[in-house]
Amino acid sequence: MTKHYILQHAVDEFAHFGYEGFSTNKFSQKIELNKATIYYHFKDKKNLYQEVLLYLSENNTDGVTRLMGSEMNSRRKLEGYIRLYVQSIKKHPQIVPIGLRETANYGSGIDDIFAREIARDMEQLETIIAGLPLKAKYKKYKAHEIKAFISGTVKTYYAMQRSSAFQKSQRADGEILDHIGSFVTDCLLDALCEDKGE
């Protein structure tokens, strides 16, 4: 299906150049399809980008919802939450640059549907945290700080490892992401939770 073909390649193109840097001219040439064909399948550039965002966020919330319904304790649920996040980036590494740019735009390009998905994700993380045996000094922190820790650290580390400004370790994506995922999980649990609590 042509529409799917366009979408798949648009994910890479937006990840590489960003929304403003994305050119329909160059993109159509690169994927060897006429520009008008793209406009037949997608209303405009903005619509194509929104579909890309939707495609990248698919099934993420489902996994977390399944996790919430499980019998695990809160420590395991937080581990699972981070693992699901890492897995989503393994599946679609384009989430990293696209997500970082969205963060940089202070959510100006986020529509209502997306805002609601974000709110739901934040509520689920909030629930997990509420079940943790938090040390007293960490009780003032909520889901926002933890979310910023997880997504900020994982994306930044992945981008650093892919960056030309740092010595490239040339490790595979999966290895890099598992590594930083473990760091975030260990760091969070060791810092925030009472020893061997729960």
Next chain:
Amino acid sequence: MTKHYILQHAVDEFAHFGYEGFSTNKFSQKIELNKATIYYHFKDKKNLYQEVLLYLSENNTDGVTRLMGSEMNSRRKLEGYIRLYVQSIKKHPQIVPIGLRETANYGSGIDDIFAREIARDMEQLETIIAGLPLKAKYKKYKAHEIKAFISGTVKTYYAMQRSSAFQKSQRADGEILDHIGSFVTDCLLDALCEDKGE
């Protein structure tokens, strides 16, 4: 001085729209200066952007260097390192969106001078970490993970608080940044270091 006037406003414009989204036409109208005047003071758009990056990174490395030469123990030095980072964003909040987009670009727009500054910063952080009484399980982590934690979490949290997609707390910049700075500091020291070590 006109050149400084242009630069000051360019910082805001690039922070708002990104490099590709920055229009010399609109920018010149906004600051009520002729477009040709801008091109008299700056060779081209790329040069203006590089000067913006340079302006935003001024004096940051100096503070860290001063910190390194002090008599503090490594815990205090790490606290100081994070505080200096937070202060640099307080002084120039535009670092957040611009920095996030640079990270998203995997360092493709970073020239050699900048790459060397980054490398030096990383070495200094490495030295601080080497002096910490790390728990055995954290000895495998280096400056890259810690750097990603600090800069990723602070920037992401600040952007989230400024974002329309989240409930805005309407706190002032300084308050937001001190808050997340404390979180990062506490979290890092509590997780990584042996209790009351050193």
Next chain:
DNA sequence: GTCTATATAACGATAGAC
């Protein structure tokens, strides 16, 4: 559903008057 051809606007950048 995919193409050719084109409309219209904005882009970055510069020549030259003052």
Next chain:
DNA sequence: GTCTATCGTTATATAGAC
């Protein structure tokens, strides 16, 4: 040092043939 005027290019988007 700042302006007017304009160049050449590229951008997003569409009308209409097939």
